[in-house]
Amino acid sequence: MGISEKIATIRNAFNLNNFSFSKRIGVTGTTVDSIINGRPQADGTRKKTKPGYDVLTAIINEFNINPDYLFGKSDVMLTSEVKKTPTYSGVPQVVSVNESGNENVIYVPIKARAGYLNGYGDSNYIEQLPSFHMPHLNNGTFRCFEVQGNSMVRTFFDGDLVFGKYVENLIDIKDGRVYIIVSKNDGIVLKRVINRIHERGKLILKSDNKDGNYPMYTINAEEIMEVWYVSMFASKQMPEPVDVYDRLHDLESKIVELQEQVNSKN
Numbered sequence: 001m002g003i004s005e006k007i008a009t010i011r012n013a014f015n016l017n018n019f020s021f022s023k024r025i026g027v028t029g030t031t032v033d034s035i036i037n038g039r040p041q042a043d044g045t046r047k048k049t050k051p052g053y054d055v056l057t058a059i060i061n062e063f064n065i066n067p068d069y070l071f072g073k074s075d076v077m078l079t080s081e082v083k084k085t086p087t088y089s090g091v092p093q094v095v096s097v098n099e100s101g102n103e104n105v106i107y108v109p110i111k112a113r114a115g116y117l118n119g120y121g122d123s124n125y126i127e128q129l130p131s132f133h134m135p136h137l138n139n140g141t142f143r144c145f146e147v148q149g150n151s152m153v154r155t156f157f158d159g160d161l162v163f164g165k166y167v168e169n170l171i172d173i174k175d176g177r178v179y180i181i182v183s184k185n186d187g188i189v190l191k192r193v194i195n196r197i198h199e200r201g202k203l204i205l206k207s208d209n210k211d212g213n214y215p216m217y218t219i220n221a222e223e224i225m226e227v228w229y230v231s232m233f234a235s236k237q238m239p240e241p242v243d244v245y246d247r248l249h250d251l252e253s254k255i256v257e258l259q260e261q262v263n264s265k266n
Contacts, residue, residue: 004048006070008036010063013077018136025058042220053212059198086223090168092141093121096131105163107144113188120182120226134163143228151207151214152178152190160235162190164228170197170221173229181205182226183219190230237241 001009006077011021011032018036019029035055038046060067063241066082068074076082096104107130119125134142147160155163155178164180167173173195181189181203191205202223207214 001072002048003051003070003072004036004038006072007032007051010059010065011036011104012079014063024062025055027055027058031055032145062265082151088227089223092166092226094123094126095141096126098133102133102138103141105137105142105144106131107146108188109146110148113148117182117184117187117225137163137165137232143180144229145190145228147190150212152192152211153209153211155208156190157235157237160237161232162231163234167227167229170203170224170227171195173197173203173227178230180226180228180230181219181224182228183223184225185223186219188250194208 011018014024016024018032022029022032025032030051034049035051036048038048041047054072059065064079066076066079069077070081074082096106098104106126109130112129115125115130117191119216127202142163142165144161146162147156147158147162147250162178162180167179167255173179175194176192179191179193181191181193183189186196189205192208194204194206196202196218202218203221203224204216204218206216
């Protein structure tokens with residue numbers, strides 16, 4: 001719809017005619033008629049008048065209209081119906097402390113992930129999660145998340161534990177480092193991040209697993225609820241020895257055999 005059709009829709013939504021609508025916004029009925037229906041032309045057609053700034057401002061203020069609706073950027077007519085987008089909080093909504101007043105590390109296992117999306121700001125929910133104190137994790141708030149899936153294989157494996165420090169400002173996210181991103185749309189994800197918040201209001205999320213189907217994708221800043229910088233991890237996976245160590249072990253065994261042969265001859 002063009003802007004004249006949008007204005008006609010607003011008029012109809014409030015059960016008004018052109019005259020009563022014009023009185024509400026402080027213009028003449030002729031002005032509204034020329035905007036909605038157009039002025040008669042010599043050739044018999046009608047040419048619609050584009051509404052000026054004062055008319056648009058009056059419509060927006062009088063009827064509490066969402067400006068983005070008038071200009072075709074939104075389908076939501078009323079400002080009161082526009083969903084409020086939460087801004088990123090510079091501090092965690094809930095923290096846990098021990099008897100000494102030191103912050104605990106709250107543990108979020110895989111089975112608790114779904115509940116965490118709704119309860120991350122609920123103190124009663126957070127208190128139900130396991131928590132513990134680690135003396136060397138200080139100067140910040142930390143969470144421990146259990147890794148799920150294989151998207152970060154080569155760095156982290158399914159079932160590993162990653163310890164994240166709360167990121168107070170999205171601008172501080174460093175390119176190429178690993179973060180835990182908590183969002184309503186994507187849930188809890190562990191990804192390597194490229195920061196484009198300043199330029200585009202987005203983060204680019206990458207997976208370390210190059211063998212599977214894990215494409216890069218973006219997430220808008222307004223979708224993000226929490227970000228945790230991975231500063232430590234614990235894994236049950238022991239790295240396999242690389243070839244150079246295999247060759248070194250083989251060489252060492254041959255040297256031992258040679259020594260034994262020399263000793264036996266002596």
